[in-house]
Amino acid sequence: MPTPHHIPTEDTFLERLKTWIARVSNWCNWVSAASAIAMMLLTCADVILRIFRRPIPGTYEIVGLLGAVFVSFALAQTSIERGHIAVEFIVQRLPRKAQNVVECINALICGVLFSLITWQSIAYADDLKTFGEVSMTLQMPIYPFVYGIAIGCGMLSLVLLMRFVDTVTQLDVYHY
DSSP: OOOOGGGOOHHHHHHHHHHHHHHHHHHHHHHHHHHHHHHHHHHHHHHEEEHOOOOTTTTTHHHHHHHHHHHHHHHHHHHHTTOOOOOOTGGGOOOHHHHHHHHHHEEEEHHHHHHHHHHHHHHHHHHHHHTBBBTTTTTTTTTHHHHHHHHHHHHHHHHHHHHHHHHHHOTTTTTO
């Protein structure tokens, strides 16, 4: 029988989960950065080659699909860094406990919303895969990019749900 100090506590589990989410979010952010670089290089190459009347076929499609990767894979890390635009001029005037309540409700609603978006993105990607949907010019499958959107939104929902848990623990609901 293990001794009590060998039994993992909930705090340990939550800390490991937060660390994992932060690492995966950082990795996703690097994927986002790589897609931005790829979009830039592809666009520049296409513009230069157009001068010689040799445009790259499907550039518009590829840039659009890479744009979806760029945005969705950056969501979680941007949220961790609190880099999203927020309208806080009203919330900042509230007492700290009320600010935490607003943060808690916001994180929960947004976490649930992005969980639903993740679920529907997976369902949509499954349909695209089943029916063999491809892009118009290059005939490239679209479903992997929709799965990418699901990954990005799923990571954001995990970040938001962890923020909800963190904020609930800061509320100190048992002491008025």
